[in-house]
Amino acid sequence: MSAILPPNALLDVPSTPAGLLSNQEKDRLIERAFLGLYRWYTARSQETRNWNADLSFDWKALRHDLPKEIMTTLTGFFAVEQYAPDYTAELVNLVRRSHGRSHFQLRWGSEEEKHADSWENAVLFSRQRSPQWLAEYKERLRAQQWHLPFPDAIHNLVYTVFQERATQLNYLNLMKLTTGKSDKVANAVDPVLAKVAQTIAVDEAAHYNFFLECTRLYLYYYPQRTLEAIRSVIGQFSMPASHLIPDWDEFATTVYKAGIYGPRDFNRDVMQVAFRNLGIESRKKLEEGIKAGREVPNFDGDAKVPTIIWDTFDYGSIEGDVKRLHVKIQDYEKGVGFDAIDPFEFVENPEAPKGNNAHTAAPAAD
Ligand SMILES: [Fe+2]
Ligand SMILES: [Fe+2]
Numbered sequence: 001m002s003a004i005l006p007p008n009a010l011l012d013v014p015s016t017p018a019g020l021l022s023n024q025e026k027d028r029l030i031e032r033a034f035l036g037l038y039r040w041y042t043a044r045s046q047e048t049r050n051w052n053a054d055l056s057f058d059w060k061a062l063r064h065d066l067p068k069e070i071m072t073t074l075t076g077f078f079a080v081e082q083y084a085p086d087y088t089a090e091l092v093n094l095v096r097r098s099h100g101r102s103h104f105q106l107r108w109g110s111e112e113e114k115h116a117d118s119w120e121n122a123v124l125f126s127r128q129r130s131p132q133w134l135a136e137y138k139e140r141l142r143a144q145q146w147h148l149p150f151p152d153a154i155h156n157l158v159y160t161v162f163q164e165r166a167t168q169l170n171y172l173n174l175m176k177l178t179t180g181k182s183d184k185v186a187n188a189v190d191p192v193l194a195k196v197a198q199t200i201a202v203d204e205a206a207h208y209n210f211f212l213e214c215t216r217l218y219l220y221y222y223p224q225r226t227l228e229a230i231r232s233v234i235g236q237f238s239m240p241a242s243h244l245i246p247d248w249d250e251f252a253t254t255v256y257k258a259g260i261y262g263p264r265d266f267n268r269d270v271m272q273v274a275f276r277n278l279g280i281e282s283r284k285k286l287e288e289g290i291k292a293g294r295e296v297p298n299f300d301g302d303a304k305v306p307t308i309i310w311d312t313f314d315y316g317s318i319e320g321d322v323k324r325l326h327v328k329i330q331d332y333e334k335g336v337g338f339d340a341i342d343p344f345e346f347v348e349n350p351e352a353p354k355g356n357n358a359h360t361a362a363p364a365a366d
Helices: 007-011 023-048 068-081 084-094 099-125 131-142 153-178 191-221 223-235 248-257 263-277 283-295 307-311 315-336
Strands: none
Touching (some): 023 099, 068 099, 068 131, 068 153, 084 153, 099 191, 153 223, 191 223, 223 307
16 A cells, blocks of 8 residues: 555554553653642642751750661661752753753652651760761762662653652651551650651651652553553662662661661562552562463554554553543642643543453554
């Protein structure tokens, strides 16, 4: 058929099957949602989480006799958050063409910077480390540079979902120890530390949610590549900067024994929680779905993916989540007045199956 068309008409043949969204259109929809989400996030951050690392806590009341395990934990937390400028610089650079993502990363960086300063204050006011010790430790940390764990934006986005949830869990479990709700470390109660851990954990939950919403958008519009990114990220997950921090093994052993964080916590309270939020039943189901998808031949050898991929996750719940996100952004933008100038609308992915029968879906152009 193409052989009898004049050459100029060949150029007009769309590469996307009729009725489906082109990748360019999907990218435009995702970017518009990122922008709305970032604006909503910033307003909420300023309204509800506008705390200060020095002034929001009664540092002078911090105990001077905190147990060794708590000191090792605080120092480790300080070290991980100390790389905030590297995390921010690398991520901003990676997503610099996206207004929503890059501006969000700046805001995110300003929140991570507060975490680093808070943990530094905690170490300093414990009176168990001298300012000189801290300055030298910081110099050692900063002599090394953190780099992105993955080369592309989607893998790094998925990585941050798991990383933010893991960080939140670390702080929540420190809060349990410092409020006396866990007795895995004796004599660990300290109200100042408990408030710090709780305050930062709330930020980490907000970060987790932002990255989760972004991942859901990708999962909805690009299911195949997002599921593959999730699978590859969980296959090699480690905490950020763990390879750069001196005495990481001592820190990891301490938080494990203290019931703050370990492999079981990752499986149960990080991976399974994130999976549930992403409509994925289990790691096994994810592996099987991707494998099955690969075994079904593609239509004509191009980038189209088989419909079976929609069975790998609960696309119905993800579509519901994406729609809810749109309503949240629409409400926010209506309040500002953006709706009258640049209305934000949900656009269905026509590849997604209709109703309950996943196999009636149109072929995906993922
Ligand atoms: Fe943080
Ligand atoms: Fe965070």
